[in-house]
Amino acid sequence: MSQNKIDILQRALAREKSARKQAEKILESKAAELYEANRKLEKSYTELEDLLNRTDSQLQGVFENIVDAYVIMDLMGNILKMNEPAVNLLGFKHSKEDFNLLEMVDPSEVNRVTSSFKTLLEEGSLTDFNIKIITRKQEQKLVHINASIIYDKGQPVAAQGIVRDITQAxxxxxxxxxxxxxxxxxxxxxxxxxxxxxxxxxxxxxxxxxxxxxxxxxxxxxxxxxxxxxxxxxxxxxx
CATH class of the missing domain: 3.30.450.20 (PAS domain)
Known part of the structure; x- marks a missing residue:
């Protein structure tokens, strides 16, 4: 093999090593970012769980005395707590099911829900909101919702709402x-x-x-x- 070809191969190898090192640095950086994001998410859930545990006795009284469906969810729509009327209304088997309430929204109502959820986050409350949903039992219902944001140290951490079935009405x-x-x-x-x-x-x-x-x-x-x-x-x- 000529010296010229050897030089070309050596330069190509050097470029490959350099590119690999850059890729490794990028991967290390992204891994660090992912780790930090995951750590913050775990911290947020821990704080939210702590908040709910601190007020559990109060919430328990609410759960026992409210006749209508009462639901607490995180800011992504995932159910955190719900009472028995909510279990029955939404078609769940028990109150501990993991589910995102946004998945219940009737496809024709998605844009309205997106806009209303934004209003809830910005203003802290949402009143007299009627929406069509499809329950876990695949039943279409029209529900009336009054919701508000739960704050901890001034920061929104969850949302709570009263849900009424107004289909027959x-x-x-x-x-x-x-x-x-x-x-x-x-x-x-x-x-x-x-x-x-x-x-x-x-x-x-x-x-x-x-x-x-x-x-x-x-x-x-x-x-x-x-x-x-x-x-x-x-x-x-x-x-």
Missing amino acids: KKAEKQLIDSENRLSTIILNLDSGVLLEDENRKIILTNRKFCDLFKIPVSPAQLKGQDCSNAAQKNKNIV
């Missing part, structure tokens, strides 16, 4: 609205004059035939909310 509300709409349609199209009033004698609904019979110069929609006390004497003057 919303279905009943929709059925009532649909029923009222059907009734309104029937009344508006009757060939007889009809007027409905509430307990304060305010007009809830009337139809065109009623206005025609009493020669009221306004539309049925304009009469809604009007006081119909002494209507027999004043019906011609309603404006």
Whole structure:
């Protein structure tokens, strides 16, 4: 082998050794960073666990007395504690299951949840938030949430929330609205004059035939909310 080829190989070997040393330094640096991040994470969980243990007697009283589902989670959404109503509502087998609540969010609600979780972290609380979830038993439910941040020495460490199942209530509300709409349609199209009033004698609904019979110069929609006390004497003057 010529001296020229030997020189080329030696330079290539030197470059390879240099590159390997640089790679080893980078790996050592990344390993150190990973170790430090892991150490900080372990410290955070230890502090959070300590906080929960310090207030365990208070939380136990809360757990025993709250009828609604009550959940405590870390800032990543992982469940830390929950009471029995929460176990039943969310479809768990027991209160010690490891699970991230964000995985229960209905796919159609992900953007809303992301935005609301940001609000919770920034403002410290979230109220009257309705969201569709899919439980561990694969049941779709609509829940109402009130949540707040738990602080330790001024730093947010966890979140707690009251969760209520409003699935059936919303279905009943929709059925009532649909029923009222059907009734309104029937009344508006009757060939007889009809007027409905509430307990304060305010007009809830009337139809065109009623206005025609009493020669009221306004539309049925304009009469809604009007006081119909002494209507027999004043019906011609309603404006």
